Amino acid sequence: xxxxxxxxxKQRSATTTPPPGVRDTLEVAKLIDISxxxxxxxxxxxxxxxxxLRDAVxxxxxVYDNPADLTAESWxxxxxxxxxxxxxxxxxxxxxxxxxxxxxPGCLKACPSPGAIVQYSNGIVDFIEENCIGxxxxxxxxxxxxxxxxxxxxxxxxCTLCSDRVSVGLxxxxxxxxxxxxxxxxxxxxxxxxxxxxxxxxxxxxxxxxGLYDPQGVSGTHVMYVLKHxxxxxxxxxxxxxxxxxxxxxxxxxxxxPLALAAMGVTALxxxxxxxxxxxxxxxxxxxxxxxxxxx
Amino acid sequence: MHAPPSAIQRYNYSERASHWLLAxxxxxxxxxxxxxxxxxLFWLTSLFGGGPWTRILHPFLGLFxxxxxxxxxxxxxxxxxxxxxxxxxxxxxxxxxxxxEERAPPAGRYNGGQKVLFWLLALCMLGLLVTGLVFWRPYxxxxxxxxxxxxxxxxxxVCATGLILLVMGxxxxxxxxxxxxxxxxxxxxxxxxxxxxxxxxxxxVTRER
Numbered sequence: 001x002x003x004x005x006x007x008x009x010k011q012r013s014a015t016t017t018p019p020p021g022v023r024d025t026l027e028v029a030k031l032i033d034i035s036x037x038x039x040x041x042x043x044x045x046x047x048x049x050x051x052x053l054r055d056a057v058x059x060x061x062x063v064y065d066n067p068a069d070l071t072a073e074s075w076x077x078x079x080x081x082x083x084x085x086x087x088x089x090x091x092x093x094x095x096x097x098x099x100x101x102x103x104x105p106g107c108l109k110a111c112p113s114p115g116a117i118v119q120y121s122n123g124i125v126d127f128i129e130e131n132c133i134g135x136x137x138x139x140x141x142x143x144x145x146x147x148x149x150x151x152x153x154x155x156x157x158x159c160t161l162c163s164d165r166v167s168v169g170l171x172x173x174x175x176x177x178x179x180x181x182x183x184x185x186x187x188x189x190x191x192x193x194x195x196x197x198x199x200x201x202x203x204x205x206x207x208x209x210x211g212l213y214d215p216q217g218v219s220g221t222h223v224m225y226v227l228k229h230x231x232x233x234x235x236x237x238x239x240x241x242x243x244x245x246x247x248x249x250x251x252x253x254x255x256x257x258p259l260a261l262a263a264m265g266v267t268a269l270x271x272x273x274x275x276x277x278x279x280x281x282x283x284x285x286x287x288x289x290x291x292x293x294x295x296x
Numbered sequence: 297m298h299a300p301p302s303a304i305q306r307y308n309y310s311e312r313a314s315h316w317l318l319a320x321x322x323x324x325x326x327x328x329x330x331x332x333x334x335x336x337l338f339w340l341t342s343l344f345g346g347g348p349w350t351r352i353l354h355p356f357l358g359l360f361x362x363x364x365x366x367x368x369x370x371x372x373x374x375x376x377x378x379x380x381x382x383x384x385x386x387x388x389x390x391x392x393x394x395x396x397e398e399r400a401p402p403a404g405r406y407n408g409g410q411k412v413l414f415w416l417l418a419l420c421m422l423g424l425l426v427t428g429l430v431f432w433r434p435y436x437x438x439x440x441x442x443x444x445x446x447x448x449x450x451x452x453x454v455c456a457t458g459l460i461l462l463v464m465g466x467x468x469x470x471x472x473x474x475x476x477x478x479x480x481x482x483x484x485x486x487x488x489x490x491x492x493x494x495x496x497x498x499x500x501v502t503r504e505r
Contacts, residue, residue, distance in 0.1 A: 014335040112332035113347050133347035135332065136433035140445050149434055154348070248446040252453050257334050260457040267461055271468040278395045282474035283488035 011119040013111035025122040029188040030161060030172060032096050033198055033226040034236065035207075036182035039064065039078055039094040043174035043183060047076050050162065050173035070097060072150035075159040076174060079237035095236040096174070096183070099146045099159035101125045101222035106245040109253050110141025123188065123222040124163045129155045141253075143218060143243035161222065191224060198226045217244030303484040304501060314368040315480055321361030322463060328354040329456055355432050362425045369418060375405050376415065381496075382408035402495035410469075417462055423455035 009019035048054065055073035058066065064080040076098035083091045105125045108117040116131035117138060127138075127147070134154035138147045147156040162172035170176075171185040184194060195212040202210035211230025214220045225239070233239040299305075307315070328350045331340035344350040381401050385392075385408035388400035392409070400407075406414070430448035431437045437445055470476045475489040490498040498504070 016335050114338055133351045135351045140449055246446050248450045252450040256453055267464045280474045281472050283492045
């Protein structure tokens with residue numbers, strides 16, 4: 001889908017000059033309060049409905065996760081984890097998985113195709129599939145294992161944070177549909193404020209380690225969680241404790257690119273200068289005596 | 297071929313064909329790969345029918361290059377085993393580059409520099425082949441953990457950079473050393489060329505001083 005927002009780009013993949021950014025929009029965020037989530041999956045249905053996507057009917061793999069994983073057609077999936085606390089109490093952790101809309105997006109950094117991934121000034125990271133070449137570099141770059149390559153068309157897909165809805169002043173479909181108010185949407189500042197109030201409430205109810213998940217390793221995210229156990233994010237179906245763009249990706253897409261091109265340029269120039277200084281290397285004349293037999 | 301009667305054959309048809317098919321593979325794999333390496337080179341995808349087609353073709357072009365490197369390498373590796381004479385030659389590489397070939401020990405069919413180049417090319421080729429397979433989408437990449445895909449992607453770029461620099465050096469040497477390109481296109485060199493650039497090889501094939 002082409003971008004509905006074309007004047008408010010903060011970053012554009014594989015682009016070395018500033019993208020059109022004359023319009024500055026409010027930084028937004030979606031806050032998912034896991035302590036309020038009942039795992040009804042209405043958000044999954046709303047996502048499917050708004051984006052008009054119908055994933056293939058899958059098979060029950062013995063857990064409540066349905067579908068079993070994110071796909072090109074399922075941009076959000078409820079992840080269910082049975083967690084046993086130290087005192088033996090069982091807790092059901094339900095995390096709405098999907099794109100985190102990182103402020104420092106590894107997908108965008110890794111993408112080689114100009115304009116296939118953009119970040120708007122409101123913080124939303126969007127895939128512009130018509131520019132996607134299907135190389136899967138975004139999958140390599142993502143610290144959260146979110147983008148999915150479609151087997152049908154070899155394009156990658158993920159949550160858009162309903163950039164189309166947000167651009168006309170609506171909240172994302174999952175937010176609109178959530179029956180418990182576990183998902184809220186607004187300015188990033190307001191969401192942090194709201195999260196802080198929720199954390200105070202959770203702490204007063206005995207969750208001493210409650211906290212906001214807004215990982216600074218990716219300069220914060222535009223999808224944040226309120227976690228009852230913010231000290232152990234991994235228990236929420238492997239939510240990374242300190243995600244960041246892999247150093248291997250940073251090196252590949254950072255220092256190596258200019259250094260390699262510079263080395264090639266210097267090598268070519270060195271050849272020119274060497275030739276000018278030393279000249280061609282050739283025998284002054286072919287002094288082979290006449291009548292020598294050819295060597296085969 | 298219209299070689300002078302006294303010419304020495306350096307490369308037969310099979311070697312020349314392997315070399316130039318390898319060269320074509322290198323250029324096509326190289327240009328299609330560079331298209332993804334730096335945004336300023338993305339326009340190179342136009343040469344291959346656009347972004348998706350370049351993505352589809354690049355791995356096959358790489359396999360084509362690897363195939364002919366193996367074909368040529370199997371013919372050449374025996375001539376590129378580095379011995380004590382080559383190590384001595386390498387100590388004089390700077391003088392050779394400055395135009396004082398006579399100060400280095402007489403080179404055989406290949407001099408020490410060429411032999412080092414051969415093995416570095418082989419290393420880069422192997423690296424490109426193995427790492428390229430690891431992140432070949434959509435076919436093979438899903439079989440590997442993401443950390444390995446990341447490592448492979450980085451090493452692929454490093455090996456490609458190394459290969460391009462080595463080939464730039466290789467091409468320059470061929471231009472600098474007059475008569476070398478003809479050796480690889482028509483197959484023959486003059487006796488004077490052989491005496492100047494590969495004296496020990498010259499003595500070996502002609503049994504002349």
